[in-house]
Amino acid sequence: MDVLKLNHVSFAYGAQPIFEGIDYAFEDHKIYAIVGRSGEGKTTLLSVMSGLAEPSSGDITVNGNPIGGCDKYEYRSRDVGVIFQNFNLLTKLTAAENVAFSIELSEQNDRGGKKSSQDAISQKAYDLLSQMGLSRDEADRRVLKLSGGQQQRVAIARALSYGAGIILADEPTGNLDQATQMEIMELFRHLADEGKCVIIVTHSATIAEQADVCVDLAALKQAGAARGQEQ
Amino acid sequence: MFIIKNAWRNIMRAKGRSVLIGMIVTMIAFSACIGLCIRQSAQTARTNALNNMTITAEISPDREKAMEKSADGGRVDPSKMREAMAPELSLEELEKYKAAESVKDFYYSLSASLDASGNTKAYPPSNSESAAQNAAGANAGNTEKGGKSGRMAEGDFAVTGYSSDTAMTDFTNGNYQITSGKMFEQGKADNTAVISDELASYNHVKVGDSITLCHPNNTAEQFTLKISGIYHNENASSEAQGGGRGMRVDPANRIFTSYQTLKAMTDASAKTSGDHALNGRLTGTYVVGDVAGYENFKNQVKTLGLSDQYTVNSSDLMAYERQAAPLNNLSTIAGYGLIVLLVLGAVVLVVMNIFSTRERKYEIGVMSAIGMKKHKLAMLFVSEILMITLIGSVIGGGIGAAVSVPVTNALLSAQTASDMGGRGGSFGRDINKGPDQTQNNGGDAGSPQTAPGGSGGSSGQRITQVESAVNLTVLIELLGISLLLAMASGMVSVIFITRYDPITILSERD
Numbered sequence: 218m219d220v221l222k223l224n225h226v227s228f229a230y231g232a233q234p235i236f237e238g239i240d241y242a243f244e245d246h247k248i249y250a251i252v253g254r255s256g257e258g259k260t261t262l263l264s265v266m267s268g269l270a271e272p273s274s275g276d277i278t279v280n281g282n283p284i285g286g287c288d289k290y291e292y293r294s295r296d297v298g299v300i301f302q303n304f305n306l307l308t309k310l311t312a313a314e315n316v317a318f319s320i321e322l323s324e325q326n327d328r329g330g331k332k333s334s335q336d337a338i339s340q341k342a343y344d345l346l347s348q349m350g351l352s353r354d355e356a357d358r359r360v361l362k363l364s365g366g367q368q369q370r371v372a373i374a375r376a377l378s379y380g381a382g383i384i385l386a387d388e389p390t391g392n393l394d395q396a397t398q399m400e401i402m403e404l405f406r407h408l409a410d411e412g413k414c415v416i417i418v419t420h421s422a423t424i425a426e427q428a429d430v431c432v433d434l435a436a437l438k439q440a441g442a443a444r445g446q447e448q
Numbered sequence: 449m450f451i452i453k454n455a456w457r458n459i460m461r462a463k464g465r466s467v468l469i470g471m472i473v474t475m476i477a478f479s480a481c482i483g484l485c486i487r488q489s490a491q492t493a494r495t496n497a498l499n500n501m502t503i504t505a506e507i508s509p510d511r512e513k514a515m516e517k518s519a520d521g522g523r524v525d526p527s528k529m530r531e532a533m534a535p536e537l538s539l540e541e542l543e544k545y546k547a548a549e550s551v552k553d554f555y556y557s558l559s560a561s562l563d564a565s566g567n568t569k570a571y572p573p574s575n576s577e578s579a580a581q582n583a584a585g586a587n588a589g590n591t592e593k594g595g596k597s598g599r600m601a602e603g604d605f606a607v608t609g610y611s612s613d614t615a616m617t618d619f620t621n622g623n624y625q626i627t628s629g630k631m632f633e634q635g636k637a638d639n640t641a642v643i644s645d646e647l648a649s650y651n652h653v654k655v656g657d658s659i660t661l662c663h664p665n666n667t668a669e670q671f672t673l674k675i676s677g678i679y680h681n682e683n684a685s686s687e688a689q690g691g692g693r694g695m696r697v698d699p700a701n702r703i704f705t706s707y708q709t710l711k712a713m714t715d716a717s718a719k720t721s722g723d724h725a726l727n728g729r730l731t732g733t734y735v736v737g738d739v740a741g742y743e744n745f746k747n748q749v750k751t752l753g754l755s756d757q758y759t760v761n762s763s764d765l766m767a768y769e770r771q772a773a774p775l776n777n778l779s780t781i782a783g784y785g786l787i788v789l790l791v792l793g794a795v796v797l798v799v800m801n802i803f804s805t806r807e808r809k810y811e812i813g814v815m816s817a818i819g820m821k822k823h824k825l826a827m828l829f830v831s832e833i834l835m836i837t838l839i840g841s842v843i844g845g846g847i848g849a850a851v852s853v854p855v856t857n858a859l860l861s862a863q864t865a866s867d868m869g870g871r872g873g874s875f876g877r878d879i880n881k882g883p884d885q886t887q888n889n890g891g892d893a894g895s896p897q898t899a900p901g902g903s904g905g906s907s908g909q910r911i912t913q914v915e916s917a918v919n920l921t922v923l924i925e926l927l928g929i930s931l932l933l934a935m936a937s938g939m940v941s942v943i944f945i946t947r948y949d950p951i952t953i954l955s956e957r958d
Binding site: 264269270291292294303305308309310319321323325375 | 450810813814817818819954
């Protein structure tokens with residue numbers, strides 16, 4: 218089932234177009250790898266899909282609802298879980314606090330939703346981190362004291378903390394060694410098997426090979442441009 | 449709750465920054481509390497004093513207006529000045545204004561200056577030379593002897609005749625007390641008077657004896673007064689030191705009698721000396737109650753026909769203003785200090801918050817990227833500074849409140865000492881007795897020229913002590929200041945957060 222759909226999405230930095238008229242539909246239970254050369258606009262596309270950047274034209278729908286009409290902050294803390302290339306964790310917080318803060322924030326943004334107790338939130342954070350392979354001791358450490366792989370797991374746990382159906386990951390294995398890369402990919406596979414739509418931006422052929430669908434951004438851009446010319 | 453909880457967590461996580469800002473706020477709150485306490489003390493003292501004071505008013509020729517009229521190129525011509533000065537009001541004229549609505553009571557007094565004669569000698573024994581020099585200087589420079597000019601001749605004694613006991617405020621307020629004999633009888637011209645214990649002792653006289661006085665310019669014109677009582681002046685020495693309100697005689701040389709007795713003496717002098725007769729100064733005192741009554745009285749006498757050549761003033765209010773001068777000066781200084789402190793404090797906090805917010809730019813970007821709305825982020829940052837400010841204010845304000853009274857009193861003593869510095873005694877007595885005694889300094893009350901209706905000897909005492917300084921008003925003002933400072937510095941965060949774009953911050957970081 219299509220969970221995330223790009224409809225003629227274009228983006229430009231000022232007068233400089235990055236991509237034009239992209240159409241694509243992402244389905245659940247699958248891992249997508251968006252590949253392309255450096256500077257092609259992979260991260261920008263991910264930012265547009267996460268609501269951090271506004272498309273210059275076109276729209277994006279999630280489960281059939283255009284995200285242009287909803288609150289982007291609520292969207293980012295409910296529908297999509299974003300894993301940034303540099304993790305972007307709150308450095309003064311522990312791993313557990315990072316995850317717990319994200320859960321709490323999502324509940325806050327869900328105005329009519331149920332609010333969990335602090336203990337329940339903490340427990341959920343520890344459970345998530347445990348699923349990601351972090352011990353209780355590691356979960357209580359400030360994130361800067363964790364290794365790159367552990368920080369990546371914290372970032373994934375944070376993205377999963379509020380049950381988003383779509384996981385957007387920007388170069389999630391870029392800073393990791395081969396073994397850790399494989400572990401992370403196994404995690405993503407597990408998430409996809411659970412029904413999530415995992416979209417990974419990568420320039421690694423090894424990672425792309427493990428995805429269910431490999432999306433060449435250059436091809437997408439070309440198709441979009443061709444459609445634009447036809448019109 | 450989410451905001452408050454996370455704000456508190458952030459404060460605890462960044463202890464160094466929080467403690468630094470907290471210390472600055474504490475210092476600001478401490479200083480602000482002291483400043484506010486001083487201002488509040490001044491205000492409370494004023495309110496209490498004026499509420500407890502029965503205000504009286506007097507009508508006198510407007511000297512300033514006369515000076516303006518007689519000024520010639522910036523210099524005042526004395527002869528023109530005399531011509532321009534309105535004559536003193538007569539008793540009939542003074543009584544006309546007691547009909548004013550604000551007047552609750554009216555009394556009057558007559559004062560005159562006389563010399564010692566016969567066996568009677570003026571006090572003090574050791575300073576008679578300097579006193580004589582003072583008197584001589586004053587006479588030579590300022591006073592034309594005799595009554596022709598309409599000005600009072602200066603003698604050794606200040607004799608005051610009162611219309612009623614109420615007029616004798618020095619006695620009614622307890623500063624002067626009859627220690628032997630009794631008060632003269634009011635309403636009778638029986639030539640009885642009360643004299644000071646110092647004068648009685650110096651002249652070896654007692655109740656029932658007589659003293660002899662004479663016209664300062666005509667020793668042949670003598671007056672004998674029988675001593676009905678002897679009084680003790682609690683503030684005699686301090687009055688002598690201060691010598692304010694134009695008093696030229698030692699307080700020990702003040703003689704009190706009935707209005708009728710002194711009027712009989714001046715009338716007799718008029719018959720004997722004609723134009724050079726003993727000139728008595730009549731003062732009418734209107735009891736108007738409070739400040740509002742006093743202000744109303746000023747308008748009401750105009751309606752009753754008082755010429756603009758006369759002015760209404762209140763020796764009580766003037767005396768109070770003198771008493772409160774150090775506290776008022778301190779209050780003014782504290783007010784300016786407070787403004788400077790708040791401006792500097794706000795600038796320091798704003799600058800610190802600018803650096804702090806810029807330093808936390810990445811944190812703002814991350815929180816915004818994971819879905820924290822900008823207004824919540826702004827509230828989080830404002831809550832942090834608000835909490836630190838409130839804690840700092842409670843600590844600073846608490847310490848300030850605890851030490852406000854001693855600090856205020858110490859500053860007040862220093863201010864009083866500064867205010868009194870350089871003032872010499874009119875009678876050559878030692879005034880260098882340290883700050884403890886300065887509160888009794890002033891000595892401007894109850895001089896023969898202005899005492900009638902005045903608030904008595906204690907009116908010259910400076911306020912050098914406050915009992916309490918912190919009240920609800922101070923606490924509310926302090927809270928207001930804290931909120932103002934928090935808002936001023938918090939606004940910086942709000943502006944930055946509003947302008948920050950998470951994707952830009954995160955891409956810059958990348």
